[in-house]
Amino acid sequence: MDKYTDVNQLLARIQGVARRLVAAQPRELVIGNIVRRVLGLIRDEALENRNEAGSDESISSPVRDASPPPMSASVSSLNEATPLAKMGRPGLMNALTRTQSMFNLLADPDTIPPIWSTGASPAPGSGVSTPMADPQSTDVKALRSEVIDGIEEIMDEIRQVDEQVQAYSDIIIHPGDYILVHQPCKTVQRFLTRSKRKCTVFLVVDPSAHPAEDPYASFRKSMAATGSVVVNIMNTGLMAYMSRVNKVILSARAIMGTGSVLVDGGASVIARAARELGRTVIVIGGVYKLSPDNQIDQETATEWGNPSKYVNYSDGRMVGQVTVKTAVSEFVPSELVNTYITNLGAHSRDHLHAIVNDHYKEADIEFDLYGTIRK
Amino acid sequence: MANVQDGAVTRDLTLRGSNHVDAESFDIVATYHRLLKEDPDLTMPMAAIEALIEFLGHSQVKTVYETIDLVKTQSEKLQAAVRNPIALSHGTDLFSQYLIMSLKQPAASSASGTGAASSKHSPPLDNPHESFEVVRQHLLRNSRLFATRAKNARERIAVNGRKHLHDNTTILTMGGSRVVGNLLGRAAAKHDYGWYTDPPRRFRVLYAVDPALEAESNSVVESLRAQGIQVATIPFTALAYAMGKVDKVIVGAEAVTANGGIISSMGTYSLAVLAKASRKPLYVAAEQHKFGKTFPVDQTDFSFDQHVINFYSNNNKDTKGKEVSMPDPIDFTPPELIEAFFADHKVLTPDEVAKEVIDMLM
Numbered sequence: 068m069d070k071y072t073d074v075n076q077l078l079a080r081i082q083g084v085a086r087r088l089v090a091a092q093p094r095e096l097v098i099g100n101i102v103r104r105v106l107g108l109i110r111d112e113a114l115e116n117r118n119e120a121g122s123d124e125s126i127s128s129p130v131r132d133a134s135p136p137p138m139s140a141s142v143s144s145l146n147e148a149t150p151l152a153k154m155g156r157p158g159l160m161n162a163l164t165r166t167q168s169m170f171n172l173l174a175d176p177d178t179i180p181p182i183w184s185t186g187a188s189p190a191p192g193s194g195v196s197t198p199m200a201d202p203q204s205t206d207v208k209a210l211r212s213e214v215i216d217g218i219e220e221i222m223d224e225i226r227q228v229d230e231q232v233q234a235y236s237d238i239i240i241h242p243g244d245y246i247l248v249h250q251p252c253k254t255v256q257r258f259l260t261r262s263k264r265k266c267t268v269f270l271v272v273d274p275s276a277h278p279a280e281d282p283y284a285s286f287r288k289s290m291a292a293t294g295s296v297v298v299n300i301m302n303t304g305l306m307a308y309m310s311r312v313n314k315v316i317l318s319a320r321a322i323m324g325t326g327s328v329l330v331d332g333g334a335s336v337i338a339r340a341a342r343e344l345g346r347t348v349i350v351i352g353g354v355y356k357l358s359p360d361n362q363i364d365q366e367t368a369t370e371w372g373n374p375s376k377y378v379n380y381s382d383g384r385m386v387g388q389v390t391v392k393t394a395v396s397e398f399v400p401s402e403l404v405n406t407y408i409t410n411l412g413a414h415s416r417d418h419l420h421a422i423v424n425d426h427y428k429e430a431d432i433e434f435d436l437y438g439t440i441r442k
Numbered sequence: 443m444a445n446v447q448d449g450a451v452t453r454d455l456t457l458r459g460s461n462h463v464d465a466e467s468f469d470i471v472a473t474y475h476r477l478l479k480e481d482p483d484l485t486m487p488m489a490a491i492e493a494l495i496e497f498l499g500h501s502q503v504k505t506v507y508e509t510i511d512l513v514k515t516q517s518e519k520l521q522a523a524v525r526n527p528i529a530l531s532h533g534t535d536l537f538s539q540y541l542i543m544s545l546k547q548p549a550a551s552s553a554s555g556t557g558a559a560s561s562k563h564s565p566p567l568d569n570p571h572e573s574f575e576v577v578r579q580h581l582l583r584n585s586r587l588f589a590t591r592a593k594n595a596r597e598r599i600a601v602n603g604r605k606h607l608h609d610n611t612t613i614l615t616m617g618g619s620r621v622v623g624n625l626l627g628r629a630a631a632k633h634d635y636g637w638y639t640d641p642p643r644r645f646r647v648l649y650a651v652d653p654a655l656e657a658e659s660n661s662v663v664e665s666l667r668a669q670g671i672q673v674a675t676i677p678f679t680a681l682a683y684a685m686g687k688v689d690k691v692i693v694g695a696e697a698v699t700a701n702g703g704i705i706s707s708m709g710t711y712s713l714a715v716l717a718k719a720s721r722k723p724l725y726v727a728a729e730q731h732k733f734g735k736t737f738p739v740d741q742t743d744f745s746f747d748q749h750v751i752n753f754y755s756n757n758n759k760d761t762k763g764k765e766v767s768m769p770d771p772i773d774f775t776p777p778e779l780i781e782a783f784f785a786d787h788k789v790l791t792p793d794e795v796a797k798e799v800i801d802m803l804m
Contacts, residue, residue: 086637168787169802172591172731173491173540175580325782325791361782361789362605364723420794432788435605435635 072207074113077214081106082434089436094370094396096321096329096358101221103359103431108217110428112210168429221355224410228353229254231410233261239349239408240264244313247271247300247341249334251286252318255351258408259316260289267296269308271337274301275376302333306340315341317399319352322409323361324423326401326416329368332394338403347405354409359423359432368398468500470516471523474530481589483620486696487533487731488592490520494537495585498578506545506574513538525746525768528705529697532734539802544577595729595786596621600628603692603727603784607643611689614722616650616678617707618658619694621727623665625784626692630671646672648688650681652709654771678709685720692784695728700737700799702777702792704728707770708750711741714779723781730785733799738774748772 071077085102092098236258240246244266248255250273259268268290270283281287287297300308315337321329328350330338341348372395378385385391407414414422423432474493478484484492497516503509517534521527603625607613615622626647633640647666651659659675666673676684691713695704704710704726717724738744749765777792790798 169536169730169733169798170540170543171787172595173537173581173588175577175584364606364608366611367608417793420791421797424794429788 074109074207074210077207077210078106078109081109085436094329094368096323096360096363097356099360099436100321100355100358100427102436103427103434104221104355105214105218106431106434107426107428108221109210109214110430112213112217116210116213225353225355228355228410229257232351232353232408233257235408235413236262237264238413239314239316240266241313242266245269245311247308247312247315247337247346249315249317249337250331251283251316254353255316255318256283256286258351259295260286260293263293265294267298269298269300269312271300271302271305271333273333302336305337309340309344309346312341312346314347314349316349316351319350319356319407320396321356321358322350322352322407322419323358323363323401324420325361326404326407326419327361327363328399328401328404329363330397330399332370332372332397335397335399338399342403348403349406349408350399350404351408354411354422354426357409357419357422357426359427360436363398365398365400368396369394370396468497468516470494470497470520473497474520474524483593484589485533485592485729485732486529487536487734488589490517490530490533491537491731492585492589493520494534495581495588499582504575506541509574509578510538510541510545513541526744526770526772527746528734528736528744528772529732532697532732532736535734536731536802541577545574592729592731595731596624597628598786599727599729599784600625601633602786602789603725604629604633604640604643606690606725606782606784606789607645608689609644612646612648612687614648614650614681614684614688614691614713614717615693616652616655616659616709616713617694618655618662619727620662621729622692622694623662625727626666626671627669630666630669646674648684649673649675650678650684650709650713651675652678652707655707678712681713682716685716685722688717688720688722691717691722691724693724693726695726695732696772697736698726698728698733698783698795698799699774700735700796702780702783702795703738704775704780705736705738705772706775708773711773711775711779714775718779724779725782725784726780727784730787730798733785733795733802735799735803741774743774744772 071080081102085099085106088098088102232254240259240262242264244264246259246266247269248259249271251259251270272283283297290297298308317328317330317334317338319328319330323329330350338348372393374391374393377393378389378391380386401416404416407416407419409422411422470493473496474489477489477492478486494513494516497513498509501509501512503512513534517531517538520534521531524530599621607626607629613626615626626645629643629645632642649659649663649666651663663673663675693704693706693710693713695706695710697705699705714724746768748768748771750767750771752765752767777796780792783790783792783795785795
């Protein structure tokens, strides 16, 4: 990759790469999430460098030094790094940063430093109170290693998600429970096996799966080790079992700030069935799956995949006269979900937007990644 | 903080009482109405803010506390003079809160060195009155800028909202809101993001026309049709009938309440209830400066009586009931019926609105 001489250049370059990544997998919202995390990280690090350059002592509060890996700690550090904090009034900082956006309307254009907005570089000289250009260009090297460290931390965080989510399994799973899961991902599988309590798991599997190759073999084995029973269910039997079920656990592909969830094809009907009978629906996914993109709705969330697993091309009459569609991903509206469990704990729907705001910067949330591929 | 207050008190004593003449000769109510009349694009909260800034220009008061006090009385005066002061009060609240915030952060406007350096040796060194004068000057100087920002907010709402408008959908709206009209019109044109040109959205608009708002509605409908959007108008009574054809509902708002609901023209609540019953998402397009601390718990929980419901018979004794209904009546749409807000700074849920309002007031 080419050299960059200042932070804005680096940000713009990453945004460019991000668009390419997103265009490759437009419905995988997680890509956008991670890109925004990295952009936010760069903004934070650049800001810190700048503050250090401004005065000899490091004035940004100690919280900053204790930085990322446990997300709860980084929450406060992210909050801090908003424009008002740049002006540095330690005592009031927290109170001020929260209120910032309502007052933007009346803000003085000469003193508020420009938010490092999307792509567009701030007008030179407009940041009267903050020296912009010089310290940045000198510190690019330091920035580089800090950003790389930060990215490593994000990767660590993602690696630890399964483990951290597991910690909540004893709260959710009780002895004798009947739990229905749909094509559980690794996170959900571990969540279930971690709890040593005896329960019955109804496993909704993909009807097209070949019986010889069971993707859940090891899951079955470890469940059997604790004395739990795993029962396979095909789609058609779903409703018959639902009346026995205590809770439904779905693995999220992405969770939106509004509480709606992107799931694997087939899970949406389960959520509806559960709601119909008043069963608890729990969605599990790492906090990195929580997405600030909320423009996705029922129509745009559904990704249509290859149906050849269900209808064979050798069946000429079918292929010639019937259109077969299979959904790879589906949309579960927020009102069908009771609880969200991430590595930060259990959340209610009303709380999700706060987590989104803690993890992504406003400038990055606004950043439109999807333009070219929306159709 | 203690130091600052002591200083203010002693200064207050020397200056108090000398400047009330200016304040009294200024007619804030007339100014407010004049501003609204001069500029039909100005929203009520913005007109209130502009009026208060003009007032600041007339008053010669130098102290922080006295000014805040005067702004408060002027706001009350203004609110008392208008029958429905909700939207307006959101503007005055925002303004006085801004003044108080500026007072709390004296270094904000007078920062001359690096932000980092000045923060090290914070408040006691700064003279609150000097820095307040700076804030005052800034407000007077930039008054036009605020109005422009508020108008640009509509364009930003259009940009934020267009992501949520998809091709081949039918959008239901009502009420002649300019924000919504602009949003739909802009979405039907292409938008240049700089790095990419977003193609026009192809959608249809179903416009429910309330007879009371016919003029406003018709002008919005005409302008949408002029921009090449297919629009169907239906009478308000046909809402439930037409709901099955609708994908999304978008309405405007006069004011956004502290719990994330909206105060909007009469009929919005009915529309929201119908949309909820058919599980159609309802979006609200509203500028952030319309957010405020009004917290109605039901339809009648306002500081004024709309006299919408008047019982009377032809019995002679019943003279009391023949009150005239308030012009431009409003109703309250609770947050449960709202999917999301298209504001100028971002798209947010009702809960998030509530949080922003709390943050502003704290």
